[in-house]
Amino acid sequence: MLGRMQDWPLTVDRILDHAKAWHGDREIVTRSVEGPIVRTTYAEVHKRAKRISNALRAMGIQPGDRVATLAWNSARHLEAWYGIMGIGAVCHTLNPRLFSEQLIYIINHAEDQVIFTDLTFAPLLAQIREHIPTVKHFVVLTDEAHLTDQLPGAVAYESLVAGHSDDCVWGGFDENTPAGLCYTSGTTGNPKGVLYTHRSNFLHTLVTASADVLGIGGRDIILPIVPMFHANAWGIAFSAPAVGAKLVMPGPKLDGASVHELIEAEGVTFSAAVPTVWQMLLAHLRQTGGKLTTLKRVAIGGSAVPEAIVRGFRDEYGVDVTHAWGMTETSPLGTIASPSYKVAEMDEETQLSFKLKQGRPPLGIDLRLVDDQEKLLPHDGETFGRLKVKGPFVVGQYFKGDGGEILDSEGFFDTGDVATIDEYGYMQITDRAKDVIKSGGEWISSIEIENIAAGHPKAELAAVIGVAHPKWDERPLLLVKLRPGESGTKEEFLKFLDGKIAKWWTPDDVVFVDDIPLGATGKIDKKILRQRMSDYVLPTAG
Incomplete structure (x- = not known):
């Protein structure tokens, strides 16, 4: 027997x-690539998105065809998203x-046929156009007056x-x-594609x-x-219109001064970004x-949030910081550090x-910890x-079957992270499996050390990698990029860590570097760091 409720597809x-x-009159504000602040509404975005749908159909786009975007956060980008998805085509966000x-x-x-770009x-x-033969049309998110000849044959979006x-x-x-x-x-x-469904996006919203x-x-x-090209802007491009929140789109200017100007000018109450953005704002x-x-x-x-950022926003500006975790494969939200009723009763x-x-x-996410023999591990912190993670907005298979079967026998996806879960149900990432430091048969969390080190007043960025050691297999090495004009010593950074981590976790050395590379998603690129330090001897x- 089936229930008697309406069949209302979640698209x-x-x-x-x-x-x-x-809430059609609710405003969407964009700092445009061309420069000026541009204002529109959900009603106007809806109308223009439908025009884009008709334009795509005129280009021959059918349901299931991939249409890419390579663009900053803007109202035009939002219109393109809904214009693509509304007709059953697939919106492929390029980073x-x-x-x-x-x-x-x-x-x-992906076999993209159209690319919308800024x-x-x-x-x-x-x-690269001669190397991407499936792309038949390029659309530049601007008007005829600003369209340049940098991409010959491209069409102006406004046209x-x-x-x-x-x-x-x-x-x-x-x-x-x-x-x-x-x-x-x-x-x-090679990168692997995560193909979201309308249902998974709706439930995530x-x-x-x-x-x-x-x-x-x-x-x-x-x-x-957080960019619309990075895991759906954490779902905000769906959840904001769903509830009628005003959207303020930052466009290409993400420096501290530009972000602060938008926050104050538009009365922003909530924002989301990776830690490096908040460090610049602070x-x-x-x-x-x-x-x-x-x-x-x-x-x-x-990436993990340094304690200095949480304290800085709370103590100096009265702003509450909520830490979240997820990945492309989880749409992306997997966990969030909002207080449970037990935690809320604790002191600050x-x-x-x-x-x-x-x-x-x-709700919708299930977590578990296992050892290398797939044995379930306790939630003792x-x-x-x-x-491992499971849920209705978690990947079941990569696009085109890349990677083969990626779920275990119970339907759980291995995130590639190493973590703990405490008695209150709070998960803490201790490392990527490939980054964990194995010293004397025990694991050391590089993330925990570098988050504390990043709180040193002289540090702009900090990273920890494992370096080969003849006795202990690996030992931690702390790499520090100092703030402009600062100088530092190994001893002061090790003293700063003293008492905050286990003694045997203490890095065997501190090296000051001019640059700590960040990957495409804003995380520290430890693969490059390991390559750079491959000849280093502790x-x-x-």
Whole structure:
């Protein structure tokens, strides 16, 4: 027997339909690539997205075809997203921080037929266009007046919008139809595609908007600094229109001064970004004596949040920091460090220790820890294990079957992270499996050491890698990029760590470097660091 409720497919076009119908006058503000601040509304975005749908159909785009975007966060980018997905095509977000060779591989693997791009990236596409033969059309997200000849044959976005009707039927397909495609850099070998469905995106939207997750509502003014090309902007491009929040799109300017200006000018109450963005904002505020008069909450993810950032926002500006974890394969939200009822009863300093963890799973996510023999491990906050995840917005198979079977016998996906889970259900990443330091048969968390070291007042960035040791197999090496104008010593950094980590975790050496490379998603690229330090010999190795 089946239930008697309406069959209402969970497709993402319904999200923008809802936004247009019930809060169509809510504003979307963009710092445009051309320079000026541009204002529009959900109703206008809805109308223009339907025009883009008709333009795509005129180009021959059919359901299931891949249409790419290579663009900053903007209202035009949002229109393109919904215009693509509304007709059952697949929106493939390209990350401009990738190397040209990686972009070529991804575009060819996805068989993209159209690419929407910003003026910023037109030269990049011009350089690789002869290597991406499936792409038939290039659309630059600008008007005729600003269209350059940097990408010959490209069409101005505004001309497409003006040239087509907004009379277009969206949806009408199965909710398991693919909606988005995002490639992950977190795997070995070539990047692998994660093919989101309308259903998975819709369910993820409902979860992220809940009070214990992002907790956003119609009264919020949201600045999504996390890019739309990075795991769906953590779902904000769906959850903001779903609840009627005002959106403030930062465009290409993500420096501390530009971010602060937008926050204050538009009355931003909530924002989300990786830690490096918040470090830049804090540095700007401290240098200029700036204030945050409307910002209430920020979500930080992408890499572990240093304690100094949480304390800085809380103590100096009264802003609450919520730590989140996820990956491309989890749509991306997997856990969030919002306080449970037990944690909320603790004193402020004790609560801080939970804020620094990646957090607890929301409805729709199941976690487990296993050892190398797949044995379940206890939730005691101390036992390290491989983190596995399962849920309706977790990847089941990579695009085109790359990587083969990726789920275990119970349907869990191995994240590649090493973690602990405590008695309160809070998960803490201790390392990527490939980055964990194995010393004397025990594991050392590089992430925990570098997060503490990054809190040193002289440090701009810190990274920890394992270096070969004849007795202990590996020992930790601390690499520090100092703030401009600062000088530091090994001894002062080791003293700063003293008492904050186990004695045997203490790095065997500290090396000061000019640069700590970041990968395409803003995380420290330890593969490059290991290559750079491949000939390094620890002073304790003699």
